[in-house]
Amino acid sequence: MQAYLFQRILLAFPVLIGVAAVTFLLIRIVPGTAVDVQLGASRDPADREKLERQLGLDKSIPEQFLIWVKGVVTGDLGESFMKRQAVGDVLKQRFPVTLEMAMIATAVALVLAIPFGVVSAIRQDSPLDHAVRLVSILGLAIPGFWLATLIITLPAIWWHTTVPLTFTPFLRDPIGNLHQMIFPALTLGVAQSAILMRLTRSSMLEVLRQDYVRTAWSKGLRERVVVFRHALKNALIPVVTVWGLQFSALLGGTVIQERIFNFPGLGQAVIESITARDYPVIQAVVLLFALVYVLMNLLVDLTYSVLDPRIRYG
């Protein structure tokens, strides 16, 4: 097991470096834009040079990359071009917001998807099954930003109230914070749960046809025991995989909801930093997302061995 873990962690590094390098290159291929944004109207070449040196952009690209990597390894993610603030601090401010939204959305998705998916499978072709399938198909197709817009504007039309749109940090006012969070999280969670619901259903259907389940039935065990003790764990394996990948995609996908519901999270930071050509922030955020992706993959694989004892590593 340890050897496997070690091997996976070792394999992760090329991926992370690759992602960082590609990002680095992409944003620097169009030269000088960071300087342009900051200088604005000034056409003085001396000012340009000074700014370039300040931001470290006068060196060659590979050199810049090495400096940055050295910084990352020692924990220094650089300084934001825009805000003159350490990038690490920016991340520390924004990440928890996005993380909270993603976690609540995930919780909503799982709470909706697994029970309904399971029930849909054990009562196949019942009205409930058809309803669940319909809802999940719609949930996949409805654009998140449209749903969010409707959530904000329809109550305003019908009941003359609106959802809270100013951000309160969790520590200052937990109830208020959650009250705000629930709407974007719900919007995100619905789309997520659509996929998971279908997957749970189809996976459960497949598992229920297996021989060991048939054995359990013929032993005369109650439905609850058969489903929960025997079938569910194995049915959940593909669900867990997809959920893990979804979570890492979700972190990047909160952008739209953060925009609409006005949350200062990572997604907003991405858009702001791209518009402002804030290279260090862009690089740090992309690296963070890639790191989460790699970690979630690893976590999901490890969970396999818990759910299915036949799968062992190392």
Added chain:
Amino acid sequence: MAATTTAVEELELRARRPVPWAVARGMLRFAYRKPLGAFGAVVAVVLIVVAVLAPQVATHDPNLMAPAESTIGPSADHLMGTDNMGRDIFSRIVYGARVSIQIATLAIAISMTVGTAVGLVSGYLGGKADITIQRFVDTGMAFPTLVLALILVGFFGASIRLLIIALGFVFSPAMSRLVRGSVLSAKQNVYVDAARGLGASDIRIMVRHILPNVMAPIIVVGTAQLGTVILAEASLSFLGFGPPPPNATWGSMLAGESRIYMTVAWWMAVFPGLAITLAVLGFNLLGDALRDVWDPRLRGT
């Protein structure tokens, strides 16, 4: 070989060539067995037709601003009403379909081509080449898709062409993984060894023998991905990173003003959203039905 075909050969050829009414019967059977899929197919066809014939289908110029006619509800003249600048919404939806379908089909074409090529080579060759290529694919998959698209558009400028290329490459790694998986199992078949024994080159085996047998999941996933790309393009347009004005896109129609005017002009926000939903729904349903028809064992999302 004889210069003319014999009667037997003629009959064999005719048995294999799909006759028009056989094709039509096949489609009707598909529609009967999979009504949802047929619905999806109809939606897809309608969208493509509308997209191609946009100038004919639209009733007005989508960019013509007529302040005198702003925010009129759906009426005979303006089937879906007008927006706050007096532009006809139906026509904007029609031209938005053109943009979305254009971007989606071309992006998926890229992802299918690149993904299939990479997956085919990687899966067939195996060994070190496979591992190396998969490292690159892993790197591609580790990128947060929306963020990557935002970076590409933000730094290289928003244009339809860039969006096509960007979205095409964003969806390629997943496709290549899928193809590689299918190729790995197709490789086990006896006919591959037989072909190799007859002296067929690797390329010939890959293209002539393996590729036709992995096409089914490629088409299924490609169709479903069409819906995903439409959603992605709409999201980018909504954020302001899509095809720039004066292009009318469904996503941009939902941003900004439509929210503000929602209380007085619900049609501004409802129709574009419905259009997106319907498009994604149609392609997803079609992909699902194709999957069920071709290989019920292909479970999953």
